Amino acid sequence: MAPETLGAPRPSHAALMDEVYRGQRHIYDFTRKYYLFGRDTLIAGLDARPGMRVLEVACGTGRNLAKVAKAWPGVRLFGLDISSEMLKSARAALGEDARLGEGDACAFDPASLLGEPAFERIVLSYSLSMIPDWQGALAHAAGQLAPGGSLHVVDFGDLGGLPGPFRKGLLAWLAKFHVAPRTDLPAVAAEVAAARGLVLESRRGPLGYYQLHVLRAR
Helix, strand or coil: CCHHHCCCCCCCHHHHHHHHHHHHCCCHHHHHCCCCCCHHHHHHCCCCCCCCEEEEECCCCCHHHHHHHHHCCCCEEEEEECCHHHHHHHHHHHHHHEEEEECCCCCCCHHHHHCCCCEEEEEEECCHHHCCCHHHHHHHHHCCEEEEEEEEEEEECCCCCCCHHHHHHHHHHHHCCCCCCCCCHHHHHHHHHHHHCEEEEEEECHHHCEEEEEEEEC
């Protein structure tokens, strides 16, 4: 390590994400479709009706929100991301069809950031595996649900059904992008659901590649 870097402060998560996605955002959707499975399954299960407010926390390029609009016409779209770089792509993709804001998944104030106090549907798609305090982000999202609302989460699973060499290679590849599968997500989701009085429905994707959780108001 060079002497001048000793003791240097670590970049904030926002700065890190901007660094990662400044160039990546232009090819993100094209490349990620080959290994971010389960996203469209999540969208198909939203059961959203016209007028419902649908928020994606860590919305990235806006790909999922655009898909939500097509699958569930008439919903109102909202998104936030900690990366100003990703929001450039999201705004270009969604235009006036969504209200977007730059915010931290663990601490955003929905009313001040997005003009709404709560949402009928909230989505976390392959984001918890990149958020340092992912447990806090999950709990915070659950706290923004409107009465009768539901929180939908998809992310990498335990990968237990993959051949060993492939699993090892995938984990190494993901680490390059600061991604770490949250194998204890089912347990944490259960804790959050219990604390909020929500009903948890969980699904393990093929070979354990992805995990899907819905935290639903009773």
